[in-house]
Amino acid sequence: MRSEELFKESLNYFPGGANSPVRAGVKPYPFFTKSAYGPYIVTEEGKKLIDYVMGYGPLILGHRPDYVLDRVKEQLDFGWLYGTPNENELMLAKKIIGYIKPGGMIRFVNSGTEATMTAVRLARGYTGRKLLLKFDGCYHGSHDSVLVRAGSAATEYGTPNSNGVPEELAKLTLIAKYNDIASVEEIFRKAGDEIAGVIVEPVIGNMGVIKPEVEFLRGLRKLSNRYKSLLIFDEVITGFRISMQGAQGYYGIEADIVTLGKIIGGGFPIGAVVSSKEIMETLTPTGNVFNAGTFNAHPVSMVAGLATLEEMEEENSIAKAAKAAKSIEEGLADIGRKRFTINRVESMMQIFFTTSDVRNADDARKADKRKYSELHKLLLTKGVFIPPSQFETIFTSSVHYDDVIEYTIEKIKESLAEL
């Protein structure tokens, strides 16, 4: 098998044989991808799989949609890196600000990690405070301040607190329990005057999917106001996926800072920080909170992002992607509850092998992750690719049409019978 050979060779070059931990998570070896189109990914062996990973979230229009492809090709003819401003970044900024924070400002960076790193620095710089409050199981990328009780691969590999993050720094990140406003209140009561910001995934997508209780999000808003801390919604996943206004619009709660990534780059590297003019102007060059980047506002990412958002407006893609996930949920309803719990918000969903509710990271950890892993393996043999880890999200796109969904439901049912 070519994937097996390539993986063996990769083990000599990359720690664990891959460049991001979850990619190495398929046992005994991950398949290597040759190409992808629409809802499909094609392996090195030529096997076509229905993809529910979708690049871990960015590809809401499916793989290489024509409209985005044409615009990217067009851009390549004009060059792909200038180190100067370019009109496309202004166009993408206007489009994003129009939905996320009318009247606000944006800084484009290259990844969700850079976005949350910049947002945390901005909150600290703006408030002059040091502490950050985050939630057990929320993942905000791979920088030091947020690698404390982190979800995603950090949980899968048992290192929610990464080695290499100095204890002195980790101590500045306080941890509360998701959907438990009392745990947040208690921390604020003790240290409220020193908390620069509260960072939260408004829907968790890195412990599987965990829905927020609206009262919990409202409570975060109220406490942040009371103690003059900044509320940071990490919308790297939810931005332009659960609504064009992201979780802020979906739940009717306004954050002080929003971080974005994934969809806004149409599958090319991107991250963004969005906030009010006053807060954003504390960033360099107007202020003293430093951020810079050779690849910030990369011309190809700008064009791909703009084309993606335009296509989404035109095609109502959020609703189409959500319909696909809802159909899967409904298709499994007759066997559900007795064997598993499905959490879904629009086109984000995950299956937990537990019959209890999954409301926080502890609940997610209690689900039978071995069974999930078995399901993943069985589905792969039947042509369906769901994330290899329980602590990731099943994403649907606007091109997961009915026939693909029906096939998927049938294969999940078959696999459940074999588990």
Ligand SMILES: Cc1ncc(COP(=O)(O)O)c(C=O)c1O
């Ligand atoms: C909510 C959230 N924030 C931040 C990140 C980090 O983004 P990136 O992987 O682009 O650095 C992720 C990545 O999955 C994420 O899900």
